[in-house]
Amino acid sequence: MNMSLLQQLIIVLAAGVMFSSFAMLRQERLSTAIYTFALQGLFVAMVTALIAASDDLDHLYFSAILVFGLKVLLIPWMLHRQVRRLELDRHRESISHPVLVIMAALGLVVFSYWLVLPLVQSEMQFTRNIVAVSLAVVLIGLLMMVVRAQAVVQVLGFMSIENGLFLAAVSATSGLPLVVELGVAFDVLVAMVLFGVFFFQIRESIDSLNVDRLNRLTERTGDEL
Amino acid sequence: MSITLALQLAEGAIVLALLSALVSFFPATVRRHVAMPLFTLSGLVALVAGLVALINGGVATAQLPLGLPWLPWQVRMDVLSGFFLSIIGVVSFAVGIYAPGYVRGFERGSDSLRALGGFTGLFLAGMMLVVIADDAFMFMVAWELMSLSSYFLVAWHHDHAANRRAAFLYLLMAHVGGLSILLGFGVLASFGGGFTFEAMRGAPLSFGWASVAFVLAFIGFGMKAGLVPLHAWLPEAHPVAPSHISALMSGVMLKVAVYGFIRFVFDLIGTVHWQWGVVVLIFGSLSAVIGVLLALMQNDLKRLLAYSSVENLGIIFVGLGLALLFFAEGHPLIGSLAFVAALYHSVNHALFKGLLFLGAGAILHSANERDLEKMGGLLRRMPWTGLFFLVGSISIAALPPFNGFVSEWLSFQAALQAWNLDGGVLRSFVSIVVSLLALTGALVAATFVKVYGVAFLGQARSRTVRRAHKVPLSMRLGQGILAILCLLLGILPTFFIDLFNAVPREILGHGLSQASAHGWLWLTPISEKTASYSAPLVALILFVILVLGLWLVGRGTRRVRLGDAWNYGHASLTPSMQYTGTAFVQPIRQVYGLLFQINDGVETQQDGRRRYFLQVTDRAWGLLYVPIARWVEWSSRQAVRLQSGSIRIYLAWTLAALLLLLWLEV
């Protein structure tokens, strides 16, 4: 392994992104999960900044700052505020079969590695290795939305998907054009606000944030409940 | 001495085994004094034959004056046959010494001792014939001889319906497995143009057909070896046979299945593929983990040992799977390391499982008890059996300096070389297998802490066990031989590895050249820098520290004062206050609960007392066997419709069948 220390640091941080995905998946406490999400954002921002430093790509510094502001500060802060207003600070959600969920997530990591393998071998650029991690983060985010029932956690899953996509863009193509990034960032922000409104709506109509209760809305099962 | 001599000795051993079967039908006095000595002698001769073959190497063939006119039975002796012949020989030898004392306990029973002796001899002869067979026809005949005679031994205590049921299940599974093996040979024979192994070796096989043959052989031999999920018959059948037969079945017959698999895949097919390695690794590691977890849950000592055989065969197949993987990927050195690990574990398992079954037999003999929950404190009543059983337990728990550790160490070393493999997916796969092996090792240690702690330590939990007595000298001797061998294989691994090394060198064309390159003290399978283990020095230093410690700290002048147990100040300790086996495994049962079908609760008995009950069953029954059984019943119900009773309809079916066949013929 002939890498500069900077590059090694990037790789460690990328591993940190993967780790925080697992931590989020497994975290039962809502507010801790939000902190974990902020940590993941921090890792992504640092990876971006370091790639900018190692490859001399100035526009990536802006991306890094954008990620930092949005994913580490703003969105976690908004989520925390909403969680407080919904009085969910001390909420714990129990995950059924946590071991199986973690094993599935590990399977996803192996799978995304296997998927990215041809890509990694064709190009010897070291950031390509991170693509597999990003893909894994995307898939784990999706898995999180599947296995977790709590609406706020699902939002976290969604946001971490976005983290994964961003990391993939940064590591594979040295980032998207700034316009696109700004657009995506804005979208995420709007989505966040909309989610916030929806939390209250859902809460008001079904008195819970457990999305499993939403299946009351189907026509078929109406009579069973 | 030459390999031809080894073949002749092997034939002699078979004749002796058959003679011992014959003599069993003579009057009781002759039987008692001749049959078992012949059996023992047969084992000894087989052991010598195997060792001669292993030391000399080479190949010898001969024809027996038996078989079909165009296909006389061919026998062949090479290092692989020799290796497994010596396993058969050494365990049979110890069992032969042990058996007379043990069988005497049955003389007052109603079951026929003639049948027992006769089928025991036939069983041994069958196993030996399997390993020297050189054509598929003789192989299958010998295989069926082995299966059938062991069926009669399983069914020997036929008074209990449960035993008959177990024996029937065994017969059924043995035949399904036999069929699968036969089909596998069929594939090889049709490509190779003959039923001799020589013809099969030259068969030009495409990957697809080779894989078909491999899968058939894996199912057939895996079923005999009790791999998960085809294991369910094994813990039913092995324990119900008399204990010395259980020792032979678990210790030796399962190794014959391993022999068949090695012969079929590594020798007859020849070219291996990494996909096969993955398949074998998956089933091997599953067998190891599920086998040991189920063993841990058992309270019947012999059933527990039988489940533990599932686990050990899993470990052997993990070794073979690694060998397949590394050979296919072009790393013959690591491949032979994994192969030697599998062979080493085969010997080890034969020795310690034989030893443990003989120990269980000794308990059965003197206390008439198989239920762990009723045992306790046996070490004080049967000190020798207790000592030997402890040796067996340490060996099977893969702890240094005994033999189980050596094979575990070799397996780990082979797996840790996975960084040589191309592709991260395979590498991470192997690492999962490694952690499953580690889990297995820890669980085996837990299992045998439970067995030894509950059975031999503590205080007796029932009256019969309190009255247990020593067993005859011959029974102790049989166990002692195996225990000493366990220790020898543990502290002198380089000698034995050099011996076993002939097998991969001659069968696979590559051996471990470096294993003892640094002298007999140092075991260095790959290179000195990669890993080394000096079993003699570890054993020696452990011994020296022990002696020094005893001398410095525990000198005789400072006696230990005996008194009541402290027990945290709670007075009057009774045997029922001890942890039971069920309680011991409760945490593990809870954590791995998904793998078992647990049925527990509190029931109120007729006298109004409330009682906790717990039943842990193997999930394989519900997931595999019951559905298959239902399907068979369903399809036979469908077939019953044909049986209408009217003869003309039968004739109509016959006509239809005839027409169909004629049409197909055109």
Added chain:
Amino acid sequence: MSAWVFTLIQALLYLALAPLLAGWIQKVKARLQNRRGASIWQPYRNLYKLFAKEARMAHTASPVFRAAPYIVFAAIWLAASAIPLLTTDLPTAAMADVIVIAGLLGLSRFFLALAGMDVGTAFGGMGASREVFISALAEPAMLMAVFTLAMTAHTTNLATAVGDLLVSAPFLRPSFLFALIAVVLVVIAETGRIPVDNPSTHLELTMIHEALILEYSGRQLALLEWAAQLKLLLFATLLVNVFLPWGTAQSIHPNAIGIAFVLFVVKIALLGVALAVSETLLAKMRIFRIPVFLNMALLMAFLGLMSHVILEVGA
């Protein structure tokens, strides 16, 4: 030959330092909890006292109970002597690689558990049951971490591995970080520290290790206590010398050994402080939370492996 002599000296050093580490942790912990605490030499005094006392044994005990302390002590001491403390020029490391060390620790655990079950008290059985339960959970994580390290080190000989790390350039590897976390978690479980077990508890239903040795007294108890302290030092040395090897001498040269000794003491002392802090902050878990704790170790080890496979190879 001089290497063997030094190995013997190092093995004796293990014996000598083991109680000190225990005393140091106790002292730091006491200070963190605003107590003055006993002197850091207290463990030596305890051992001395116990060795001088008469041993007492239940009459229901068997020879296994009598032999167990010696076997446990011998196995742990031998395992410790194969771990580089000051120098990588260590013949015992070739005798027993990391898997043999794990095996020897397994041997000690096996006999400790048997001794617990021997007298026939409920406490002993409970301790044995929990001890094997925890080891069954810890072992896969440990081996997975070893596997991860062996992927880069290409050896299981600890002295060789540490020597290789010493000559290579400074590095930062995600796989090492994850493996480090995994090993730390496993070590906490294996040495019976908070939050898995509490070494200073004698509360009836929470103890694990203490329950096993409840029936021992006098010199037998002294040996077992010493063995437990030795095991702690063994794991601490393993952690600091594999993950922070810098300073370890590569030959038996007086200067190098001197530097190695000073650095080793500093590293171990810092580790002791870290352990004391974590034990002060954390509460003991109930027994069925331990699987979660150790599954985390397994997950860490596996993530280490995955990041090795994905991120470190082919770059």
